[in-house]
Amino acid sequence: MAEPGQLTERGDPAEGSPRRRATILDVAAAAGVSRQTVTRAINDMPGISAETKRRVLDAASALSYRPSRFGRGLVTGGDRQLGLVVSDLRNPYSPELAAAMVRRAAVDGWSVSLVDIGLAGAADRMLHSLHAQVDVVVGYLGAWGPEWGLRFGTTPLILLDAGDESPHPGVLLDPAAAIDDLAAHLAAVGTRRPVVLDASEPHAASGRGLEMIAALERRGLAPELVHAAASTPEHASAVAAQIIRRSARPDAILAFNDLMAFGVLSACRHAGLDVPGDIRVAGVDGLSIGTLVAPTLTTLAVDLDEVARHTLELAVALSDGDAGVDAHRVVSHRLVLRESA
Structure with missing residues (x-):
């Protein structure tokens, strides 16, 4: 098993000193709005125009700003939060995937929150709630992907098996x-x-x-x-x-x-x-x-532990604002011959 990842401030190679993490006040100043307006835009709240929201999200992206979970009222003991989205927990594949994610997340110092949008009667509400509680969202969003890829704003989204054409970072499963x-x-x-x-x-x-x-x-x-x-x-x-x-x-x-x-x-x-x-x-x-x-x-x-490893590597890099990360990974299947064939 890999050693736990060290979650440290990334430095500025030109100056040799740690780079200060952007704050909500930096975003507000860059976008020319109030702190409250930044909060509304980041959390997909009503009360601001689409143009203002776009300007705030663009400023947040340019500054690699990630909203504080503690500012959202969360107390998690310091662990970063991964939001895992699955489509049907009745399929054993989903809990096996979740188990692999939890194992790897523990190694890297993350906690995992899980939602099932296939069985839920209010998938939209559950995704909105998950987005407000985590640092990175990952999983199978299916038809929800395009819309929520926009609504998540500055919260990174990692899609599993979404295909080569997906504009979002992800892990493709190739059989x-x-x-x-x-x-x-x-x-x-x-x-x-x-x-x-x-x-x-x-x-x-x-x-x-x-x-x-x-x-x-x-x-x-x-x-x-x-x-x-x-x-x-x-x-x-x-x-x-x-x-x-x-x-x-x-x-x-x-x-x-x-x-x-x-x-x-x-x-x-x-x-x-x-x-x-x-x-x-x-x-x-x-x-x-x-x-x-x-x-x-x-x-x-498919090696779900390998899927989880790639996913957490992406989550750490995107959460830290690492624009140079290889955002598209591939995990191949392998033939396992047993009695039935």
Whole structure:
């Protein structure tokens, strides 16, 4: 495990002395407004015009100003605060990600606050509250990303798996090489009728689903793309139950994630099929529970500790106003072959 990060004042290399951290009064002077107006702009409060808010946020950004959590009424014993946003705590991926973040945050001297915007009935309110309490926000914001990327103002936002086109700092999870390894393995063991079970709308495909299709086609196979309405075991089991009843049954199913792969395994068990004798099954994520099911699940695993390491490195740099940090990181998946394939 890495040694705890030392959170120190960054120095001015030209003068060899610590750089004074900008204050709310510095921002007010630069923007030509009152201290109270800066407070309203930074905390997304009503009572000021959009132009004034923009001027204040521009001044705060230019000065690398970060509002004091203590000024917001927080008492945290000195730890900096990371706000982690997940989309569904019922998916084991979310608590496994949170556990990795908490482990790494403890090493670096941060505390973690968690919100689930997928299950919450008031996601907008929860994000506003989280923004007011933390130094950096990180996680899966989905459709909320563009709007809240603006509303967070000077609070840094780190997006997880948002894609190369995202303007925000982030950590991209890249399964491409592992998907290619899985396709090569399936071709080598004689797969002829693979199915990609995607979590997408009909007549569409996710980026991950398209990568699976392309990798199988490069191996001379003709995969079928099948859609499930949601990335849950229940939806996957229902769809898999239909396709494994065909006269020309698939001999491999690549699921969008591990949860869907568990649903496929359930459908195969109820149909009396042997896995992997009659059909091979694989998922994506590398959930710990995949080692406890029978057969154990072949998966494309992502190292969540590595994701957490990159995230906290970004959080520290952005919180300190380090403009030279590499703001876009990539963590690749790896093929983990187990009994199901």
